[in-house]
Amino acid sequence: MNSVLKVTGALADATRYSIYEYILKEHRDLTVQDIANQFGIHPNVARFT
Numbered sequence: 230m231n232s233v234l235k236v237t238g239a240l241a242d243a244t245r246y247s248i249y250e251y252i253l254k255e256h257r258d259l260t261v262q263d264i265a266n267q268f269g270i271h272p273n274v275a276r277f278t
Contacts, residue, residue: 244268248275 240246248264265275 244270 240249248268251264251267252259261272261275264270265272268275
């Protein structure tokens with residue numbers, strides 16, 4: 230149960246959920262830089278997310 234709460238808590242953040250959807254939609258390996266470019270965020274933020 231605790232792991233379910235961690236996952237739902239993480240995906241409650243709009244940016245994290247958008248990144249999750251993006252990764253699923255792309256159907257390819259993505260780098261941190263790919264994600265940072267797509268969302269206009271610094272790569273370190275993308276790594277943390």
